[in-house]
Amino acid sequence: MGDAARARDALGRVRQEVAKAVVGQDAAVTGLVIALLCRGHVLLEGVPGVAKTLLVRALSASLQLGTARVQFTPDLMPGDITGSLVYDNRTSEFSFREGPVFTNLLLADEINRTPPKTQAALLEAMEERQVSIDGRPRKLPDPFVVIATQNPVEYEGTYPLPEAQLDRFLLKLTMPLPSRDVELEVLARHAAGFDPRDLAAAGVSPVAGPADLAAATRAVRAVRVEPQVMAYIVDVVRATRQSPSLSLGVSPRGATGLLAAARAWAWMSGRDFVTPDDVKALARPTLRHRVQLRAEAELEGVQVDGVLDAVLASVPVPR
Numbered sequence: 115m116g117d118a119a120r121a122r123d124a125l126g127r128v129r130q131e132v133a134k135a136v137v138g139q140d141a142a143v144t145g146l147v148i149a150l151l152c153r154g155h156v157l158l159e160g161v162p163g164v165a166k167t168l169l170v171r172a173l174s175a176s177l178q179l180g181t182a183r184v185q186f187t188p189d190l191m192p193g194d195i196t197g198s199l200v201y202d203n204r205t206s207e208f209s210f211r212e213g214p215v216f217t218n219l220l221l222a223d224e225i226n227r228t229p230p231k232t233q234a235a236l237l238e239a240m241e242e243r244q245v246s247i248d249g250r251p252r253k254l255p256d257p258f259v260v261i262a263t264q265n266p267v268e269y270e271g272t273y274p275l276p277e278a279q280l281d282r283f284l285l286k287l288t289m290p291l292p293s294r295d296v297e298l299e300v301l302a303r304h305a306a307g308f309d310p311r312d313l314a315a316a317g318v319s320p321v322a323g324p325a326d327l328a329a330a331t332r333a334v335r336a337v338r339v340e341p342q343v344m345a346y347i348v349d350v351v352r353a354t355r356q357s358p359s360l361s362l363g364v365s366p367r368g369a370t371g372l373l374a375a376a377r378a379w380a381w382m383s384g385r386d387f388v389t390p391d392d393v394k395a396l397a398r399p400t401l402r403h404r405v406q407l408r409a410e411a412e413l414e415g416v417q418v419d420g421v422l423d424a425v426l427a428s429v430p431v432p433r
């Protein structure tokens with residue numbers, strides 16, 4: 115078996131590990147794996163109690179990677195994320211104490227509960243893949259992937275992420291409420307003694323490491339993209355800029371994100387070329403946070419995903 119096949123196997127096992135803790139939510143699990151392959155950041159949205167935190171914790175537990183989790187609270191300071199200079203009395207010198215961003219997989223839990231200054235420190239680290247303290251840049255490890263969770267319901271004391279910075283997330287995944295069958299299975303597991311705080315007891319163990327991820331990333335980069343498919347991606351993002359329901363369309367960065375995500379999805383599906391269907395499959399999670407509804411459309415109850423579907427339907431598909 116070649117490196118790429120081994121890597122694909124390892125990622126399949128990651129899904130199995132996650133499933134030991136999380137019932138269903140397949141689309142979110144797939145999205146997280148795609149983001150890992152692309153080294154892209156993810157915004158994970160869902161109402162309270164749909165297993166956002168559990169999913170990311172289970173993913174961390176199934177990977178041999180450095181992971182850290184930060185609960186974003188109203189009193190969190192930028193230095194609590196990036197690290198800061200601390201004075202050492204013994205040596206009478208300042209030394210840098212690394213913050214939790216110095217890891218491979220950072221769970222930024224409830225990111226919209228912290229004030230903009232602290233959010234900005236994280237968003238900057240995400241984009242630059244380094245932090246600058248006291249004028250000195252310090253590189254973050256590779257891979258460095260942030261999975262931020264947020265609640266769609268705006269409660270008092272929450273700070274929505276600045277629209278302009280949402281573009282820094284490769285994907286925005288939404289976790290729906292479970293079906294009746296899934297919810298029954300969740301209850302059955304709890305009745306049988308499943309404890310979400312103890313993933314090791316549930317048998318979740320690390321099954322893929324940096325070498326698997328590196329091999330997978332290499333394989334994804336070798337996935338072919340025909341000129342017609344690239345033209346299709348460009349036509350789709352340009353069409354979002356023409357949509358009468360949107361005041362802001364997708365940026366060129368969004369187009370490159372869609373290309374990367376579609377490639378990873380093609381590889382995960384066992385192909386070495388991207389089809390227009392791959393592009394369609396990844397359009398919602400890659401683009402939904404990069405557009406803005408017009409106020410009128412919002413008042414009429416128009417939903418972003420619906421607008422994206424209409425845009426896709428309006429663009430001729432290459433064959």
Ligand SMILES: Nc1ncnc2c1ncn2[C@@H]1O[C@H](COP(=O)(O)OP(=O)(O)OP(=O)(O)O)[C@@H](O)[C@H]1O
Nearest residue numbers: 135136137161162163164165166167168169300310
């Ligand atoms: N699909 C699911 N599979 C397994 N357990 C689930 C599922 N959905 C909910 N649960 C249960 O609900 C609990 C709450 O999940 P979790 O704390 O991860 O939710 P959350 O989405 O992060 O909520 P919040 O927004 O309040 O932080 C889990 O620990 C688990 O016991």
Ligand SMILES: [Mg+2]
Nearest residue numbers: 166167223263
């Ligand atoms: Mg949570």
